[in-house]
Amino acid sequence: MTSVLKVLVISSLFLFLLLLTACASAPERTFSGEQAYAHVLQQCALGPRPTGSPAHRALGDAIIAHLEHWGWVVETQEFTYRDTPIRNIIGKAGEGPVVIVGAHYDTRRAADREDPSQPVLGANDGASGTAVLMELARVLEHDRLRYQVWLTFFDAEDNGGLDEWEWCVGSSYMAANLTVRPEAVIVVDMVGDADQQFYLEHNSDPTLQRQLWDLAATLGYTATFIPEYRWAIYDDHVPFARRGIPAVDIIDFDYPYWHTTRDTPDKVSPESLERVGRLLEAWLERE
Numbered sequence: 001m002t003s004v005l006k007v008l009v010i011s012s013l014f015l016f017l018l019l020l021t022a023c024a025s026a027p028e029r030t031f032s033g034e035q036a037y038a039h040v041l042q043q044c045a046l047g048p049r050p051t052g053s054p055a056h057r058a059l060g061d062a063i064i065a066h067l068e069h070w071g072w073v074v075e076t077q078e079f080t081y082r083d084t085p086i087r088n089i090i091g092k093a094g095e096g097p098v099v100i101v102g103a104h105y106d107t108r109r110a111a112d113r114e115d116p117s118q119p120v121l122g123a124n125d126g127a128s129g130t131a132v133l134m135e136l137a138r139v140l141e142h143d144r145l146r147y148q149v150w151l152t153f154f155d156a157e158d159n160g161g162l163d164e165w166e167w168c169v170g171s172s173y174m175a176a177n178l179t180v181r182p183e184a185v186i187v188v189d190m191v192g193d194a195d196q197q198f199y200l201e202h203n204s205d206p207t208l209q210r211q212l213w214d215l216a217a218t219l220g221y222t223a224t225f226i227p228e229y230r231w232a233i234y235d236d237h238v239p240f241a242r243r244g245i246p247a248v249d250i251i252d253f254d255y256p257y258w259h260t261t262r263d264t265p266d267k268v269s270p271e272s273l274e275r276v277g278r279l280l281e282a283w284l285e286r287e
């Protein structure tokens with residue numbers, strides 16, 4: 001072997017090793033829309049999941065097991081509302097100011113926009129936000145978190161107006177019983193629509209909302225994160241916003257199957273879930 005060849009071989013070997021190291025130090029896990037969509041299917045396979053039902057209890061248990069599997073410290077908040085057991089589930093990881101990333105995991109017990117005698121399956125309204133949080137539990141790298149993140153699964157959001165139930169029962173309880181003041185609250189609800197459009201929401205903190213929509217633009221999501229106001233929604237962010245905590249609701253409220261029996265997994269797409277998950281991942285993790 002000539003010395004020139006030797007140098008070439010050694011330098012290309014060096015380059016190869018360098019590439020290997022670069023690959024190894026890149027983020028190991030990135031939010032997968034397909035994985036999140038699998039969580040939508042798993043939830044819907046349980047059937048409708050209204051607060052207090054066995055399917056809802058089973059989902060809560062599965063969420064706890066999933067969080068623990070991925071190294072999150074789990075706490076529950078349990079109380080009774082109108083003779084019904086309620087359970088908020090919180091998975092905690094990371095250090096720094098507390099940030100709540102929340103979604104409701106219950107489904108509405110009556111499809112009252114169509115047939116109140118039937119329950120809602122809630123592929124989008126319930127399962128999509130829950131699925132995004134479950135996939136975040138897998139992919140967020142705890143030592144790269146900019147905050148102490150509380151992945152929060154709110155109970156009893158979606159029976160408002162039925163038999164005098166209120167909306168947002170679980171989140172109201174949590175907001176009223178905080179011992180730490182969170183830096184921010186981000187709620188994801190109805191985020192899986194295959195025909196996805198997120199508008200700015202009037203009850204959300206304008207500064208934090210702009211920050212998120214700007215970040216979405218840098219990720220190339222300008223067609224789905226539209227920086228114009230549209231709805232004012234009473235969702236799980238409001239109990240926190242009322243206490244002066246910056247809170248944002250990421251919600252696509254233009255969903256014709258809302259509170260009908262047609263809110264099924266075929267209306268939800270992995271790509272839609274992935275955009276929301278990657279936005280939150282980018283916001284929560286250091287570069």
Ligand SMILES: [Zn+2]
Nearest residue numbers: 108125158259
């Ligand atoms: Zn709903």
